[in-house]
Amino acid sequence: GAVVSQHPSRVICKSGTSVKIECRSLDFQATTMFWYRQFPKQSLMLMATSNEGSKATYEQGVEKDKFLINHASLTLSTLTVTSAHPEDSSFYICSARSTGGTGELFFGEGSRLTVL
């Protein structure tokens, strides 16, 4: 089946630095990718919808300047957490929708961010 890869899987950074997480669709083109955040023992919260070649659509309450999303090609979307703080520590998961089908999404392995 379709594969979505995230990198890095784990990252530790100091408070105030910026971190970039990549999401790639390896064997299909994805015009739309989604970024989720998952807090410990909680469900996934949709942060934003990333559209290739256009601006991302952010969910209510998600800071656009804090979580920068770029979808420069049909196989790559990036999430940059700017000026990270400890409260940004979380598990970030991306997903990509394959063309056609019933809305099935393929998920990346997730990226665990720890901000010290």
Place this chain on the structure above:
Amino acid sequence: GDSVTQMEGPVTLSEEAFLTINCTYTATGYPSLFWYVQYPGEGLQLLLKATKADDKGSNKGFEATYRKETTSFHLEKGSVQVSDSAVYFCALVGTSGSRLTFGEGTQLTVNP
């Protein structure tokens, strides 16, 4: 808006026990329904899906039937294994778009 409600966890079972995780939904029209599984430290994997009423999704011994009359999509397995220990998420995609709405997740632990 669309919503998914899952049975509260955690659920702890012995190996070979029968599993049911309840899931009900609220949505307009005829959404597509999914069960995802998340193993510790990993992303989500699609377990099974159903796209119309009365469809039964199945995979790896797990089954779920799309019940329009009760707006439910309960997950079942006749005999669980230790390797089934994971968090299970019920989800739907509404007819209005591609946005996936998740339930809260149910932690399953299977003891030998």
